[in-house]
Amino acid sequence: MVDVPQLVEQARQGRPRAVARLISLVEGAAPELREVMAALAPLTGNAYVVGLTGSPGVGKSTTTSALVTAYRKTGKRVGVLAVDPSSPFSGGALLGDRVRMSEHASDPGVYIRSMATRGHLGGLAWAAPQAIRVLDGAGCDVILVETVGVGQSEVEIASQADTSVVLLAPGMGDGIQAAKAGILEIGDVYVVNKADRDGADATARELNHMLGLGESRAPGDWRPPIVKTVAARSEGVDEVVEALEKHRAWMEEHGVLAERRRARAAHEVETIAVTALRERIGDLSGDRRLEALAERIVAGETDPYRAADELVDGVTNGG
Amino acid sequence: MVDVPQLVEQARQGRPRAVARLISLVEGAAPELREVMAALAPLTGNAYVVGLTGSPGVGKSTTTSALVTAYRKTGKRVGVLAVDPSSPFSGGALLGDRVRMSEHASDPGVYIRSMATRGHLGGLAWAAPQAIRVLDGAGCDVILVETVGVGQSEVEIASQADTSVVLLAPGMGDGIQAAKAGILEIGDVYVVNKADRDGADATARELNHMLGLGESRAPGDWRPPIVKTVAARSEGVDEVVEALEKHRAWMEEHGVLAERRRARAAHEVETIAVTALRERIGDLSGDRRLEALAERIVAGETDPYRAADELVDGVTNGG
Numbered sequence: 001m002v003d004v005p006q007l008v009e010q011a012r013q014g015r016p017r018a019v020a021r022l023i024s025l026v027e028g029a030a031p032e033l034r035e036v037m038a039a040l041a042p043l044t045g046n047a048y049v050v051g052l053t054g055s056p057g058v059g060k061s062t063t064t065s066a067l068v069t070a071y072r073k074t075g076k077r078v079g080v081l082a083v084d085p086s087s088p089f090s091g092g093a094l095l096g097d098r099v100r101m102s103e104h105a106s107d108p109g110v111y112i113r114s115m116a117t118r119g120h121l122g123g124l125a126w127a128a129p130q131a132i133r134v135l136d137g138a139g140c141d142v143i144l145v146e147t148v149g150v151g152q153s154e155v156e157i158a159s160q161a162d163t164s165v166v167l168l169a170p171g172m173g174d175g176i177q178a179a180k181a182g183i184l185e186i187g188d189v190y191v192v193n194k195a196d197r198d199g200a201d202a203t204a205r206e207l208n209h210m211l212g213l214g215e216s217r218a219p220g221d222w223r224p225p226i227v228k229t230v231a232a233r234s235e236g237v238d239e240v241v242e243a244l245e246k247h248r249a250w251m252e253e254h255g256v257l258a259e260r261r262r263a264r265a266a267h268e269v270e271t272i273a274v275t276a277l278r279e280r281i282g283d284l285s286g287d288r289r290l291e292a293l294a295e296r297i298v299a300g301e302t303d304p305y306r307a308a309d310e311l312v313d314g315v316t317n318g319g
Numbered sequence: 320m321v322d323v324p325q326l327v328e329q330a331r332q333g334r335p336r337a338v339a340r341l342i343s344l345v346e347g348a349a350p351e352l353r354e355v356m357a358a359l360a361p362l363t364g365n366a367y368v369v370g371l372t373g374s375p376g377v378g379k380s381t382t383t384s385a386l387v388t389a390y391r392k393t394g395k396r397v398g399v400l401a402v403d404p405s406s407p408f409s410g411g412a413l414l415g416d417r418v419r420m421s422e423h424a425s426d427p428g429v430y431i432r433s434m435a436t437r438g439h440l441g442g443l444a445w446a447a448p449q450a451i452r453v454l455d456g457a458g459c460d461v462i463l464v465e466t467v468g469v470g471q472s473e474v475e476i477a478s479q480a481d482t483s484v485v486l487l488a489p490g491m492g493d494g495i496q497a498a499k500a501g502i503l504e505i506g507d508v509y510v511v512n513k514a515d516r517d518g519a520d521a522t523a524r525e526l527n528h529m530l531g532l533g534e535s536r537a538p539g540d541w542r543p544p545i546v547k548t549v550a551a552r553s554e555g556v557d558e559v560v561e562a563l564e565k566h567r568a569w570m571e572e573h574g575v576l577a578e579r580r581r582a583r584a585a586h587e588v589e590t591i592a593v594t595a596l597r598e599r600i601g602d603l604s605g606d607r608r609l610e611a612l613a614e615r616i617v618a619g620e621t622d623p624y625r626a627a628d629e630l631v632d633g634v635t636n637g638g
């Protein structure tokens with residue numbers, strides 16, 4: 001038996017093993033999941049959640065690590081959730097990054113957690129917000145969520161942050177890639193990392209153009225800043241923190257932060273509800289009902305819509 | 320009022336406007352959608368569905384066009400469903416490709432349809448199988464489904480084909496990209512296009528290695544062939560058709576074709592059912608129930624799971 005109240009209390013005290021245990025319970029959809037979530041509810045809502053996304057190779061891990069250092073200097077407790085197969089946290093990256101991050105490993109004010117990407121749609125989007133909740137409830141002031149910027153589910157995760165940072169690097173054709181993945185639309189702050197390389201100014205200009213930042217905006221509108229950094233040497237990182245704090249202040253002033261959090265919670269609830277309903281369908285297919293319907297469709301005896309009606313009836317009427 | 324039986328009859332006769340109309344009804348989730356699907360059910364199951372996927376720039380459209388020509392030579396009726404923002408069919412590609420495809424536009428034995436990618440998860444995966452059903456019911460012998468090979472939803476669409484073709488081109492780092500997107504696992508046939516370029520042999524070798532094609536397999540197992548093509552000059556395209564026909568024969572011999580179609584139908588039904596249930600949740604949020612729950616979560620008064628329980632109860636008990 002897991003003593004959930006004790007675990008939550010230990011997590012509040014900043015014990016990393018308790019935090020790790022809670023996230024594992026959440027991630028693995030353990031029987032205690034609901035008890036954990038209920039216990040955390042009154043403790044959440046304090047963390048500032050920053051999403052960082054970008055193509056592989058732009059320096060997300062290095063930037064994340066530099067941001068951790070910057071926030072630690074101001075005494076903040078920092079949580080890092082790395083949702084990235086190429087991240088050092090999940091073991092796929094360069095030794096340099098790993099060493100870089102390991103300096104934070106011994107800091108009790110930093111909690112680092114990696115999360116493997118799941119194979120099915122919605123899987124990750126479902127687990128990440130719960131892990132964020134654990135870090136929030138454990139007293140993190142800032143949570144950095146690092147995701148690799150390809151695919152819809154990563155965009156979805158990034159959209160669950162209070163502030164989304166999109167990273168680019170010169171000469172990687174990132175502009176096009178980013179536009180394709182739809183991540184250009186989600187940035188509140190843009191970072192052109194590796195700004196000591198050729199083409200950094202061109203990348204910033206291209207970005208400025210693509211985002212229409214030169215155009216006039218209504219007063220009070222947020223104009224996403226483009227910050228140039230060399231994260232490996234911590235250059236420009238304080239400016240990123242400054243941009244983040246400005247965005248946060250702007251959101252609070254305009255009621256955007258509360259609105260984003262409501263939208264995030266609504267999305268979270270909907271995802272969980274849909275997952276639960278999907279599971280009920282899965283239970284139905286346990287008695288071969290789904291398989292039998294599929295056979296009838298292949299045989300041309302019914303169509304997918306009539307078949308779906310039967311499934312829905314089965315779920316909603318307990319049939 | 321739409322006369323669905325008449326439209327279906329005209330589509331059977333190969334009238335492109337009727338086919339276009341049916342797909343539009345299906346894509347737009349028109350009120351007639353269910354009637355269309357019911358009318359098509361007994362007419363489907365004859366088409367051989369081939370999925371083609373790969374990164375932008377590998378020559379998917381050119382290869383698709385060359386395959387259309389090859390199949391037309393054997394008198395087959397061919398449907399093309401292009402699910403790709405960079406495809407000529409949806410207007411984003413090079414003039415050369417457009418001209419190339421336009422030769423088929425006047426051929427009554429070819430039906431070409433583009434499909435825009437949707438913004439939300441599951442949207443496209445939901446519409447594409449229905450469009451395939453229309454083309455199948457309209458009497459296409461072969462349906463080529465061209466998708467851009469990035470992201471989970473494209474992989475999902477490709478997995479709904481009878482045979483999946485993964486395209487690569489030399490010198491694009493495609494191996495890594497493909498592995499990342501998970502598309503390397505889905506290929507039944509691999510095509511290294513632009514094989515007249517430097518590095519084609521290296522790409523084929525790398526692919527051969529990554530797929531473990533050098534390793535021994537159980538007798539009767541399918542060993543995905545790697546075909547080198549220069550689609551722009553139709554070189555190797557007959558070999559691709561041959562590989563497709565071999566795969567189809569192998570699937571029929573081993574009961575794999577029927578199994579894949581059953582799995583596809585099951586997935587389709589499940590997707591429709593989940594979408595229907597999601598819509599019911601959407602209806603609930605119409606009366607601000609979801610919003611109210613979200614506010615209570617943000618305030619720490621409840622957690623997402625308890626909130627989701629309320630939503631699910633509302634859906635399943637009509638509450």
